[in-house]
Amino acid sequence: MMTWTELTHDWANGFARAKTRFPELDERDMPFLKLDRARFEAYLADRHNLTIEEAREEFADFLYVEGLNREYED
Structure with missing residues (x-):
């Protein structure tokens, strides 16, 4: 399982993937x-x-x- 820390470590990529799953996220609110x-x-x-x-x-x-996707890609 991916952790919150891992997700925020590469926020640009993490946010893009989260936005796909949760389309109502607004990038302006993320900082x-x-x-x-x-x-x-x-x-x-x-x-x-x-x-x-x-x-x-x-x-x-x-x-x-x-987390599963990350394991598969490695």
Whole structure:
């Protein structure tokens, strides 16, 4: 599973992949959101009309799939 730290380490690539999964993300909001996972998940919930728990689950699923993709690419 990919971690939040790994995702934010290469934010340009990570954001592009997240935007594919979560199309309502707005790049202009990201500079401050990428610093705090809980804040990002709350933003994700708000932008995608999810509960905070749904947003956490969806984001955890995204990180899991990204981790699998990374293993496959290596």
